[in-house]
Amino acid sequence: MTGQDTPRGIARNVTSYGDAEFSNYMRRAFLASAGFDAQDLDRPIIGIVDTSSDYNTCHRQMPEMVTAIKRGVLEAGGCPFAFPTISLHEILTSPTTMLFRNLAAMDTEEMIRAQPMDAVVMLGGCDKTVPAQLMAAASANVPAISVVSGPMMTGYWRGERLGACTDCRRYWAQYRAGQLSAQDIHELEQALCFTGGTCMVMGTASTMACLTEAMGLMLPGGATPPMSSGERLRHCVAAGRCAVDIARVERRPRDILTRAAFLNALTVLMALGGSTNAVVHLLAIARRAGVPLALDDFDVVSRRVPLLVDCKPAGKGYLEDMHFAGGMPTLLKALEPLLDLSAMTITGQTLEQYLRDMPPPGSWQTTIRTLDNPLGSTGALAILKGSLAPDGAVIKAAAASKHLMRHRGPAIVFESPEDAVQRIDDPALGITQDHVMILRNAGPVGAGMPEAGSLPIPKYLAREGVKDMVRVSDARMSGTAYGTVVLHCSPESAVGGPLALVRDGDLIELDLDARRIDLLVDESELAHRRETFTPPLLPTRGWRRLYAERVLPSHLGADLDFL
Numbered sequence: 398m399t400g401q402d403t404p405r406g407i408a409r410n411v412t413s414y415g416d417a418e419f420s421n422y423m424r425r426a427f428l429a430s431a432g433f434d435a436q437d438l439d440r441p442i443i444g445i446v447d448t449s450s451d452y453n454t455c456h457r458q459m460p461e462m463v464t465a466i467k468r469g470v471l472e473a474g475g476c477p478f479a480f481p482t483i484s485l486h487e488i489l490t491s492p493t494t495m496l497f498r499n500l501a502a503m504d505t506e507e508m509i510r511a512q513p514m515d516a517v518v519m520l521g522g523c524d525k526t527v528p529a530q531l532m533a534a535a536s537a538n539v540p541a542i543s544v545v546s547g548p549m550m551t552g553y554w555r556g557e558r559l560g561a562c563t564d565c566r567r568y569w570a571q572y573r574a575g576q577l578s579a580q581d582i583h584e585l586e587q588a589l590c591f592t593g594g595t596c597m598v599m600g601t602a603s604t605m606a607c608l609t610e611a612m613g614l615m616l617p618g619g620a621t622p623p624m625s626s627g628e629r630l631r632h633c634v635a636a637g638r639c640a641v642d643i644a645r646v647e648r649r650p651r652d653i654l655t656r657a658a659f660l661n662a663l664t665v666l667m668a669l670g671g672s673t674n675a676v677v678h679l680l681a682i683a684r685r686a687g688v689p690l691a692l693d694d695f696d697v698v699s700r701r702v703p704l705l706v707d708c709k710p711a712g713k714g715y716l717e718d719m720h721f722a723g724g725m726p727t728l729l730k731a732l733e734p735l736l737d738l739s740a741m742t743i744t745g746q747t748l749e750q751y752l753r754d755m756p757p758p759g760s761w762q763t764t765i766r767t768l769d770n771p772l773g774s775t776g777a778l779a780i781l782k783g784s785l786a787p788d789g790a791v792i793k794a795a796a797a798s799k800h801l802m803r804h805r806g807p808a809i810v811f812e813s814p815e816d817a818v819q820r821i822d823d824p825a826l827g828i829t830q831d832h833v834m835i836l837r838n839a840g841p842v843g844a845g846m847p848e849a850g851s852l853p854i855p856k857y858l859a860r861e862g863v864k865d866m867v868r869v870s871d872a873r874m875s876g877t878a879y880g881t882v883v884l885h886c887s888p889e890s891a892v893g894g895p896l897a898l899v900r901d902g903d904l905i906e907l908d909l910d911a912r913r914i915d916l917l918v919d920e921s922e923l924a925h926r927r928e929t930f931t932p933p934l935l936p937t938r939g940w941r942r943l944y945a946e947r948v949l950p951s952h953l954g955a956d957l958d959f960l
């Protein structure tokens with residue numbers, strides 16, 4: 398409800414006792430017990446979504462950030478109220494945080510709606526927290542600004558710079574191949590995550606932070622300052638001040654999350670060589686915002702935007718390099734000819750106004766390139782279609798091996814992530830480097846869509862020096878991972894998608910140039926197999942049952958169908 402008669406501040410969303418005046422009286426009485434008086438409560442009320450958790454190392458310094466945001470709110474004449482929501486840490490949540498992204502989005506949306514606030518600062522960071530918060534913001538449509546916890550700083554091991562978690566995967570692969578000792582891998586374990594903060598490569602957290610800034614829902618320059626920096630805290634203070642401004646002018650998420658903003662986000666995603674997970678998240682956020690966005694949009698943009706940012710896993714640098722090269726403002730300036738400059742930002746400026754006086758990327762750095770001197774070609778992310786994925790699949794071409802971009806090989810099928818764990822290293826399977834490893838029952842309905850798609854190279858092949866193979870699944874892959882990995886095959890196998898029909902030895906063909914992934918089996922044989930398809934058993938209670946029953950396919954964003 399909006400308009401002049403809508404209660405504001407602490408009188409918003411009163412608890413229902415059948416007497417609004419009494420409800421307000423009660424509210425002020427209870428808040429008096431916490432030290433709030435009329436001078437506090439007559440100001441704009443600014444909610445702060447606090448996703449601190451001892452389980453979430455990526456949000457480790459969030460309490461300090463909340464304090465900084467509160468200071469900004471107070472300076473600007475508002476009254477801050479921090480409140481907790483679900484916190485999701487990628488590595489400490491089983492079986493996968495993706496299963497809980499929509500739950501976090503519901504939690505955040507409902508708490509924004511249920512509690513009195515004129516604007517909200519959403520403080521996230523680790524992979525699913527920011528998409529969940531943007532989904533919530535788009536649905537609640539209360540003035541909202543995003544702040545991220547910021548990336549970790551890089552560390553060193555034996556003179557080599559390293560970070561989470563592209564290097565985790567690289568070193569683990571070397572350990573599996575027998576090239577590192579147990580002592581080596583232990584020392585690395587202690588060095589990979591040098592500070593608090595999100596993974597400092599262009600993984601999902603970094604990608605979503607950059608895309609949020611690109612879409613204008615974050616103050617300029619907010620995506621890349623490391624968590625441990627003073628700049629991160631100054632950004633928090635500024636965001637607190639901005640929250641009071643957007644409360645006063647009622648600048649709402651859907652004023653900002655337009656189709657222009659999403660197309661700008663797609664442009665930035667390609668220039669970053671960003672995470673494949675951003676595809677499913679942007680689709681979900683756009684759907685919540687009522688903006689038409691489809692997989693085909695990603696492919697159209699991908700074909701015209703080159704890779705500009707030199708960060709792992711597509712490049713060799715880290716987020717702090719991107720930050721010291723100028724961060725997102727500099728990247729947006731480099732992309733200016735390809736952006737829709739009419740898009741509105743949280744400050745009330747259009748992108749055109751904001752970029753007008755921005756200098757281009759400096760020649761003193763090499764992390765953020767220009768359109769006439771890109772790091773890589775167009776097509777960093779590609780959308781595939783074909784008989785194995787009629788509704789689409791995704792591949793991070795920028796992190797794939799050139800010699801595998803056109804490949805035909807026999808399938809070796811794993812029925813689930815657990816099956817792969819149990820059997821993949823068994824030499825009796827006779828897997829060769831030409832095989833295409835198929836993983837199924839790992840889509841949204843089948844397993845909540847874990848990041849299981851980048852199956853490890855079988856140990857005995859890794860020891861022979863095999864570093865990459867074609868892998869195909871309905872799962873996702875960590876944004877920090879690399880390899881020739883086809884993901885998000887839709888429809889997924891658990892609902893009878895073509896992946897469910899593949900048998901060991903079937904020929905699979907990947908043709909990246911043609912944007913195709915095909916199962917080379919006669920339709921008559923596939924029809925026969927379809928008749929014998931038996932769906933897997935699904936969860937019978939609680940959130941997991943609701944999720945399996947109501948989740949949309951990945952090519953529509955994997956949100957719940959009623960949200």
Ligand code: FES
Pocket residue numbers: 455486487488522523524594595596600602
């Ligand atoms: Fe949180 Fe990587 S585990 S961002």
